Amino acid sequence: MAVQTRSDVGLTMILALVVLALSLLPLTPAYGVVVDDLYRATVPVSGGSDEELAEGYRQGLARVLVKVSGDRSVVNQDEVATVLEDAGSLVDGRQLRTSGDDSRELRLQFSRSGVNRALADAGARVWGMNRPLTLAWVAVQDGGDRGLLAETGESSEQGWSALLIDEADARGIPLALPPADRAGDRRLLSEVWGQFMGQVSRASSGLEHDLLAVVRISRLGSGWQASWLYEGAGIEQSRSVTAETPQTLVEEMVDNWASDLAGRYGVSGGAIESGPRVRLQLDGVDSPGAYAAAKRALAQLNPVKSVGAVAVTPDHIVFEVEYEGELSQLRQNIALEQRFRAQDGQQADREAGEDNDFRNLQQTLYYRWQQQAVVPPSGDEGG
Incomplete structure (x- = not known):
């Protein structure tokens, strides 16, 4: 006993x-993920003069403002344009690095309170660091070939996977692709292509995520078309976009995701304490x-x-x-x-x-x- x-x-x-x-x-x-780099940016620069660094500060701050607000157009506001002209005042830390081919990049850390205050003054929203994780099932058809994007673990990977991951990172959207062992599942590929959300949702059981994106990408004339279903946590989005290049197509798609997510989770910059x-x-x-x-x-x-x-x-x-x-x-x-x-x-x-x-x-x-x-x-x- x-x-x-x-x-x-x-x-x-x-x-x-x-x-x-x-x-x-x-x-x-x-939320599934803390995005720890919202107030950081890395930008290419041509040199280390005051003028070249000032331009790097402006580019870096513009990227941070877009990530934090979730709104690509925020940098076009007059109040934000004034802040960008004095971007150096919001820099908390910097590192100028030169690579083997003599190209240079500037790594920047911006003031969290300063960025939030600038957005508040412009009447823009702030989307915090705690963000939902999106699991993206993406089927791509180019000519007669159709395949399912999967996580390879290779950061230098070229192609659609790299474009999607890089753009999501630039917008502060935590993104995961299905594991590599799912890439050869032809039945699952058909379900993703048909955008059968219920079946894809069942296939996602056991994979960490807060939101599901089911995407179909195909050729359209000389360009590309993407259509998707994006659901979870009160988000329900069904849209399509066309573009001339894969880069632009992915940018347009992720921009739609970021806009809806920031609209749901973002708050007034003055309310972020x-x-x-x-x-x-x-x-x-x-x-x-x-x-x-x-x-x-x-x-x-x-x-x-x-x-x-x-x-x-x-x-x-x-x-x-x-x-x-x-x-x-x-x-x-x-x-x-x-x-x-x-x-x-x-x-x-x-x-x-x-x-x-x-x-x-x-x-x-x-x-x-x-x-x-x-x-x-x-x-x-x-x-």
């Missing part, structure tokens, strides 16, 4: 109270004291603005953490707290470094709580 100790009873009671409190909170959308949020799953919390200590430790980290429990199970607690700055900075601060141990491949991810990695980051971090941190022995012990 199992014996329940007083400590077990106390933990059970505190967890029950937390679960009850959570059940009374209003539900909020659970909270920072990005990330979920942190913490295993090994075995007492009310450990729960309180873990929450207190998170709250005391420099980038953290707020922290609260959003889910409790016998095995772990999930916190939602609101933070300032970059996700990589939050991880680095957590690493300084010895009671948090990264789970599985997370430590390797941190050691590989994320500062130069502009990929989308998954929203949940995984750690194990160790109440007793390992303290190195002092130098005068044993001697």
Whole structure:
């Protein structure tokens, strides 16, 4: 017969109270991805003179304003044009790099508050860092050949996949393609081509996504045509566009997606006060004291603005953490707290470094709580 100790009873009671409190909170959308590079841009420059850098600042800020607002036309507004002329004042960091062929690029970090304020002054919206993940099923027919785009894992890939991924990245839309093993499924290809959303939705079971896009691309005279269904989280879009080149076609399609998403999730720039949020799953919390200590430790980290429990199970607690700055900075601060141990491949991810990695980051971090941190022995012990 199992014996329940007083400590077990106390933990059970505190967890029950937390679960009850959570059940009374209003539900909020659970986005799949934190887009960590909204306020960063990389642009080509011809040199490092003041004039050349100023032009790079203008180009970089224009790209950031489009990503943050979700509106390509925002840069044509008179108020924004004035901001672009003084783009250097919003630069928080820069790096000028030269490649092997002597071409140069300027990597820029812009002020989050400055960009949001500029959009607010222009009456434009701001679409925050927490964004839904789109799973795109795309069938392309060129002449007699028809194929299904899939994730190859090759960042240098040329063709439709690269165009779609690059344009989605430029617009701040987290995008995933189906795994490579689906590319040869002829039945699935037919369902995507026929845009049978119900069947494609079933095929998407087990693949991470918040939204589904089912796209058909084909030749139209000397140009191209794309038609799509785009659904999920209150979005329902069915449209088609034509263009002379694949690049322009993809730009037009993704522009439609970004416009609808920003229209649903974007808010007035003046209303953006909270920072990005990330979920942190913490295993090994075995007492009310450990729960309180873990929450207190998170709250005391420099980038953290707020922290609260959003889910409790016998095995772990999930916190939602609101933070300032970059996700990589939050991880680095957590690493300084010895009671948090990264789970599985997370430590390797941190050691590989994320500062130069502009990929989308998954929203949940995984750690194990160790109440007793390992303290190195002092130098005068044993001697």
